[in-house]
Amino acid sequence: MRIASLQKQSLIDWPSKMVAVVFTKGCNFRCGYCHNPSLVLPALYNQTPNIDPSEVLRYLTDRASWLDGLVVTGGEPTIQKGLKHFLNEAKKLGYSIKLDTNGSNPNLLHELIESKLVDTVAMDIKTLLDASMYAVITNTSEPNLIASVKESLDILRHSKIHYQLRTTVLPNHHNQSVIAELEKMFGEENYCLQEFRDVGTLGDICNCSREPDRC
Ligand code: SF4
Known part of the structure; x- marks a missing residue:
């Protein structure tokens, strides 16, 4: 597991909880x-x-009664x-766990939920579910991407865990009719639209015209 950084405490990543945040x-x-x-x-x-996962787990062990x-x-x-x-090791320490995902790996998502290793999931809905x-x-x-995202959605909807769906609104892409359609599809759920901040983005430093395995 490749961990880039550990934020040792945060009050904004999970409302009303003091959490540690691991960035992969x-x-x-x-x-x-x-x-x-x-x-x-x-x-x-x-x-x-990379930060060794055991180093993170040591920190989590030390702070288990505080976080x-x-x-x-x-x-x-x-x-x-x-x-x-x-996640299993973190769970053994008694942690509640929030996972952020883009929804592209339904099999693992299902496995983690079934194994009770996540308590809440925040999943991106990038746009309408159209390839x-x-x-x-x-x-x-990726040929099966939309099927994967739909399957992840289905897993969350049929799970008993809390989840949130979120879309970052891009002025050049999400016009009023796209927003209206998204709200029709997800508005009854825990769904939020996030504001795009046009600063320090991946698009600023990469033309993004290549597939991920080549970029
Ligand atoms: S590239 Fe997209 S899916 Fe990946 S971390 Fe950035 S916003 Fe999330």
């Missing part, structure tokens, strides 16, 4: 609006050392080998 390296998407290019582009994250939870974000955490083991629209935002043309 690598992502299978290349969203131009991404604010974490240093966690997404290998040319950047390969310049920084309320652990947030795992990235990058895309579900591409990490060893994620399940890591060409997703390809525009994510700069990936």
